[in-house]
Amino acid sequence: xxxxxxxxxxxxxxxxxxxxxxxxxxxxxxxxxxxxxxxxxxxxxxxxxxxxxxxxxxxxxxxxxxxxxxxxxxxxxxxxxxxxxxxxxxxxxxxxxxxxxxxxxxxxxxxxxxxxxxxxxxxxxxxxxxxxxxxxxxxxxxxxxxxxxxxxxxxxxxxxx
Amino acid sequence: xxxxxxxxxxxxxxxxxxxxxxxxxxxxxxxxxxxxxxxxxxxxxxxxxxxxxxxxxxxxxxxxxxxxxxxxxxxxxxxxxxxxxxxxxxxxxxxxxxxxxxxxxxxxxxxxxxxxxxxxxxxxxxxxxxxxxxxxxxxxxxxxxxxxxxxxxxxxxxxxx
DNA sequence: TTCATACATTTGTATATACAAATATTGTAC
DNA sequence: GTACAATATTTGTATATACAAATGTATGAA
Numbered sequence: 530x531x532x533x534x535x536x537x538x539x540x541x542x543x544x545x546x547x548x549x550x551x552x553x554x555x556x557x558x559x560x561x562x563x564x565x566x567x568x569x570x571x572x573x574x575x576x577x578x579x580x581x582x583x584x585x586x587x588x589x590x591x592x593x594x595x596x597x598x599x600x601x602x603x604x605x606x607x608x609x610x611x612x613x614x615x616x617x618x619x620x621x622x623x624x625x626x627x628x629x630x631x632x633x634x635x636x637x638x639x640x641x642x643x644x645x646x647x648x649x650x651x652x653x654x655x656x657x658x659x660x661x662x663x664x665x666x667x668x669x670x671x672x673x674x675x676x677x678x679x680x681x682x683x684x685x686x687x688x689x690x
Numbered sequence: 691x692x693x694x695x696x697x698x699x700x701x702x703x704x705x706x707x708x709x710x711x712x713x714x715x716x717x718x719x720x721x722x723x724x725x726x727x728x729x730x731x732x733x734x735x736x737x738x739x740x741x742x743x744x745x746x747x748x749x750x751x752x753x754x755x756x757x758x759x760x761x762x763x764x765x766x767x768x769x770x771x772x773x774x775x776x777x778x779x780x781x782x783x784x785x786x787x788x789x790x791x792x793x794x795x796x797x798x799x800x801x802x803x804x805x806x807x808x809x810x811x812x813x814x815x816x817x818x819x820x821x822x823x824x825x826x827x828x829x830x831x832x833x834x835x836x837x838x839x840x841x842x843x844x845x846x847x848x849x850x851x
Numbered sequence: 852t853t854c855a856t857a858c859a860t861t862t863g864t865a866t867a868t869a870c871a872a873a874t875a876t877t878g879t880a881c
Numbered sequence: 882g883t884a885c886a887a888t889a890t891t892t893g894t895a896t897a898t899a900c901a902a903a904t905g906t907a908t909g910a911a
Contacts (some may be wrong), residue, residue, distance in 0.1 A: 539845040546769045548756065554829040555838050556845075558729065559771055564844045565726035566772045568719065573869095582897085594708065602860060606708045610720055611727045614899050615859055633700040639859045639906045661716075662815075667850050668715040675843060676718050682832065682840040683721045687728055689828050734899095743867085763890060775869050778891055800876045800889045 561686075568667065575663055579656055584613065585623055586660070589653045592629060592645035599642035601634065628652055722847075729828065736824055740817055745774065746784055749822070750814045753790060753806035760803035762795065789813055 537543050542551060542559045551559065557628040561605050572583050590606045592600055613619070620643055628649030634640035645653070668676055699705075702721045703712060703735035712720065733744050753761055754770045767777050775788070781804055784790040789810030806814070829837055 539848055541841075541845075545771055549755075552825070553834065553841075554825040557829060557837050557841050558825055560841055560844045561722070561729065562726055563771050564847055565723055567848055568722065569762060584897090594710075603858095610706055610724050613897090614901095615861095615897085618897090634859095637859085637907075641860070664713070664715040664719055667847060668718060670846055670849050671843065673714065675846070676714050678704075678712075678839070679843040679847075680718050680721055682843070683718075683725045684702075685831055685836070686725055686828060686840075688831050689702055745867090764888095775871095776865090776867085776891095779867090795889095798877075798889085802890070 571667070572660075572663065575659055576656070579652075579659075581626075581652075581656070583608070584611070584619055586653075588616075588619060588623060588655060589628060589645060589649055590657075592643060593650060593653055595644075597644075599632075599644045601640045601642060603640075605643065623649070626652075725851060732828070733821075733824065736820055737817070739742075740813075740820075742787075742813075742817070745770070745772070745780055747778075747814075747817060749780060749784060750789060750810055751818075753804060754811060754814055756805075758805075760793075760795075760805045762801045762803060764801075766804065784810070 541556055541592060542549075542561060545559065550556075569583070576583060576586060587609060588605055589627050591605055602616050602620070605620075606612060609616070620629060620631060624631060627646060629643055629645055631643050634642050671679070702717055702724060703710075706720065711717075714778070730744070737744060748770060749766055752766055763777050763781070766781075767773060767781065770851060779839065781790060781792060788807060790804055790806055792802050792804050795803045832840070
């Protein structure tokens, strides 16, 4: 049956071609890591044509959410999905692409103020629908109930101490 | 209530500090990426003290599963959780650490044969319990039914075309 | 006012990853 | 047997990420 073939292709043991059944805890963790990788591959494929990374795209979205107010580096950092160590250089790249501007904060010269440019907004408006479509496509096979449950279960994983 | 505080800390909107509720599809995908990152941070923390990466650890486990039989690079590649482009250099590192050996395959000199060494096996025996404990700890809050369901839902995400 | 400390960001460096091109070997058609 | 395509791996290069140290600025105590 086609269903069975499909199932085989999805099963994590078959993906990593191990003959033995994995313990459930390992299976779930491996599946989580694998699925994330799978999603990132697809996202990068979408974004590559527009010469931007998901991290950079997210920073643009964060800045756009500021509604004109500039953001400091630390604000951006704490709003990023994957907190990375080097936001400075990420912003450098967005500056090179003329999507953002950086000035030192007048009231506290240790800080910097980063704002999205007109160019950056235009770019964001072009790319956002692509990302939205991707998100919808990727979750289309799951019902609302299933998505809520998946979200819950992921939260629960992160309750480990 | 403590429960509510806990819930707040887990909610993805609060983690990335956005004021607006995300669309469910985005919420789930962001949560998946975030949770993977969260897990990888923890795994790296465990492994860092033993000067090995998860990728390298997995390759050792793959080679150990061969039960003495050597594996070629391509075999290793297809069994890796995150198929990476550069398995050669990953093996180089394991050779430097004296955990594996590499010889050219006598029957087909394009191929290489990689085997785990005694040293590599001893190391693996030392690290495996640490990883097992991590996996158990990370999934301890979920029932078997929940873990099975999570596994299913992750598979379902990957049924997008 | 000066000094120590804290804060915000930047820079240096090592390592990891992605992708393409190069190398070496084998199989096959003629 | 020679030429050409296919296979398996390696190498080069660009980019990404992690971590620690360095820089410049502000704050508060003496």
